[in-house]
Amino acid sequence: MTTGKPHDRVDGRAKVTGQARYAGEFSAPDLVHGVVVTTAIARGKIVRIDAAEALALPGVLQVFTHENAPRLAWRDRSWRDMVAPGGSPLRPLHDAEIQFSGQPVALVVAESFELARHAAGLVVVVVEAAPHQTRLAEVEAEAHEPARGKKGYTPPPKPRGRADEALAAAPVRVEATYEHPALHHNPMEPHATTVVVEADGNLTIHDKTQGVGNSRDYVCKVFGLSTDQVRVVTPFVGGGFGSGLRPQYQLFLAVLAARELRRSVRVVLTRQQMFTLGYRPWTRQRVALGAERDGSLRALVHEAVGNTSRFEDYCENVVPWSGVLYECPNTRLEYGVAPLDLYTPIDARAPGAVTGLWALESAIDELADALDLDPLALRLRNYAEEDQDHRRPFSSKALRDCYREGAARFGWHRRSRAPRSMRAGPLQIGWGMATGIWEAQQAPSQAKALLTADGRLHVASASGEIGPGTYTIMSQIAAEQLGLPIAAVRFELGDTALPPAMIQGGSATASSVGSAVLAVCKALQHSLLKLAQTMPDSPFAGRGLDDVVFLDRGLRLRSGTADAVPIAAIMRHAGLGSLAEQATAIPDMARQSRYTSNAHSAVFVEVAVDEALGTVTVKRVVSAVAGGRILNPKTARSQILGGVVWGIGMALEEHSMLDHGLGRFVNHNLGEYHVPVHADVPEIDVLFVEERDDVVNPLGVKGLGEIGIVGVAAAIANAVFHATGRRIRELPITLDKLL
Amino acid sequence: MNPFGYTRAGDVAEAVRTAASDGAAQFIAGGTNLVDLMKERITAPSRLIDITRLPLRAVESLPDGGLKIGALVSNHDLAYHPEVVARYPLLSQAILAGASPQLRNMASTGGNLLQRTRCYYFYDAALPCNKRAPGSGCPALAGVNRIHAILGASEQCIAVHPSDMCVALAALAATVHVTGPAGSRTIEFAAFHRLPGDTPERDTNLQPGELVTAVELPRQGFAAHASYLKVRDRHSYAFALVSVAAALELEDGKIAEARLALGGVAHKPWRDPTAEDLLRGRSPDDALFARVGEHLVRDARGRGHNDFKIALVRRAVVRALQQAVAGGSQA
């Protein structure tokens, strides 16, 4: 078996030696460079753009603005990408209107990057500001159901029972409001696009994107090009976390410039400009829980309002988890979006779930405290055995094992119940926990494969590699199916010339693209078996795929002593130099829709709080995950580690700070937007519990990209409460809140 | 970034001459601050005068028992210099509390003194800022001022000086050696940096063309009882919200001499000799330390988001003094 083994990343060497090329690293003869000019007002209009000084510099080719940009597609539909929310997407350089601070208003193109950057500083943008609003509390009353259109968004389920009455009647109640600020993704690689104008005028585009097909289709629709005129090639992405799901403005600007100038163009955003892209929305949530004295939940109300822009209704699944995770007869879940004069938010790792579970799992902890019950015992008491909202079973749910194994590893039974009851020297110690949940999904994807007589296998699909280890696990799946060493397999992705795949997001690549790889390898198996059956005295005559195995570069019967037949011999006999297949994996909706499929986790955290100074140190984390079958424990663990680290950041450090007077995020650099550094990250113990699931997809995987971060912020906040007796309901938990 | 000229200075005289002849030229040492400022168009020097070849890399023991540190000694080399570790642990601790190993390898002693504030508004050329563009206004006053000053600020500017090293140098009563067009002079550390007043664009009292050549430490290093406490938003690689350099000389259970300086609270490292007076001659105890903390913030003024710094100073002073008595570094 090749899957299930902790295989090193097949692209690891390329990455650490700089061989792996990222979007802003591709080049072309006579490449020119674009630098973006942005505006600093949140709302208003451009009165005038004076680019004369910039244009006067030798080597500056053009300054594109709304005044000279060509008229392009005029319908919103053409600007809406595959995962756009409802509304009217940003059209960069479209008109004089300014809709958010940081909006791109010009692109300066010059022969060198340095010159373009200098010239960009000389462009004078005269604006007329209009009143703006960036305070969520002020617009909460305007919260509304999001306009339709966003893929993957499901409105909250209908209320079950009578939650408000049950709440009022419950012997024990907790109710609180939880809030977290806007959070920017800050992947290591800034957004960048290199557009190469080929000799025939066609465009080859290297774009930082989680979906090459999405970027290609967007460019075609906006610029009125056909798909054979545009090819998007993105073999590596230096972290996406959702920020690369939608085409970002540098793609548009680079293509615009390349077409107008008929030159290859590269546009790379600065770190500061990364704060002008989408973000995890600022969200306020109210959770009210009512319970019997024994801890049985009687009522659950979860209402959330997230911010969006004035021109699109970004939305995410914040509250539905609350109806699924615990058994409760009376629930009311509500969600709305409220517009601010900011750019549209965008999915960020485990969008919605991170937000919802921060509130829900904090509230559960508050209830445990009110009941004087162990927080884990309370969760087990209300463990949901089926999806009450959809009245269907779970395809699998090993959350109980996460709780049990995680608690054992952490030593949870040694926790003393009362807040402020554990200390280490002068420090208060707190132990907290929370649950994580994420949806297991599969989307249609295709793959092709070419097996050559020398025993090499080339598999390809237009998937992405934002870092989870896609190259590696796809190679593992293919190698295993055909009994080849992993070194004989080459997996190719990130190219619109390849068979289309789902956009890389939602933790669904392993399930979707993996299933396509599985399917195309099965097709090869089938062809090889048929060919083998034509060999003289074939031991395979009359046998089906179930009777044979592919092992050690050969085919043999599963039982019996017959010798294996090398794949090379089969192909030689058939006179074939190569064998090609293509396959599509489509989710079995008839079967899948009869179940609810989620990945789960249980996160246990120890913090130490220096109460005099308010500082919190995370001392250790145990994350127990039920994610279906684990294809590669090494890359799987890395996914969880990364999620936990981001969760630490969300809990304690991250904050895109808005200056409401200016309507602008002001700490727009990594010096002042704090993310965890090594000294903030303790030993993280990741364990995967056994979970079999033959419903989710043929591989039995649930995806691991998101689940690692879900629940971490609540677990930390709960630990801080246990340490200090202070409940912080507004993230991040910075030291001033504990003084 | 704007185009600029470049001169590599061969000796101190040439460096100073070049600077004096071009008022818009700037020295560059490690470049860890200046290059960022240039990229963001916060500053646009006409010319960079590269001083990295000047012979200012020595750490010398002086006959009177002091220590003279060349302006180009890197923060790394200084923090780990045996004389500094043994005799001035406060300085070593403060430097190591700052930045990252990579930055400390590049950063110089002189550059550390002259690094500029990390105020969000100063760092964003699209916004007004009296320090960057005098007279344009100060959005921090009514804006996001979590990291801003509570002491010695003005209505023109509430930025803070970001250095850790300088807080220790203030406590140690260092002197700064400079050479300018009018010759060489020394400046008491307390008089080196300025409060913002009506001229927040001026961080220091250096005159045009003056080059920092060295920093001198007096003999008294407080080796037995010194502690640098840095309180920040994460455990490393963040500027101080509040820091305290505390140094004591204990004799027969009494405080014979005391030094206290604060970082993260003002436009300059904040040293208040009257707070030190409260300590001198007394027995160290928590109630006394609390009084000193209270005394230090008697004129403090919060601006909203940074109100917490007032309480934090009180507590951090107590902790730093406790640590100094115990002879240790930050827990």
Ligand SMILES: Cc1cc2nc3c(=O)[nH]c(=O)nc-3n(C[C@H](O)[C@H](O)[C@H](O)COP(=O)(O)OP(=O)(O)OC[C@H]3O[C@@H](n4cnc5c(N)ncnc54)[C@H](O)[C@@H]3O)c2cc1C
């Ligand atoms: C991400 C980051 C985090 C940091 N964190 C911290 C921290 O936590 N604590 C801390 O204290 N510091 C921190 N620093 C700041 C760092 O200490 C300074 O950038 C560094 O000390 C500057 O030294 P340099 O030699 O690189 O100066 P340069 O960048 O070369 O110069 C800075 C200024 O000093 C002037 N200058 C340099 N040498 C002389 C001289 N001899 N005479 C006159 N003028 C001179 C230059 O003209 C320029 O104006 C951080 C920096 C960064 C980038």
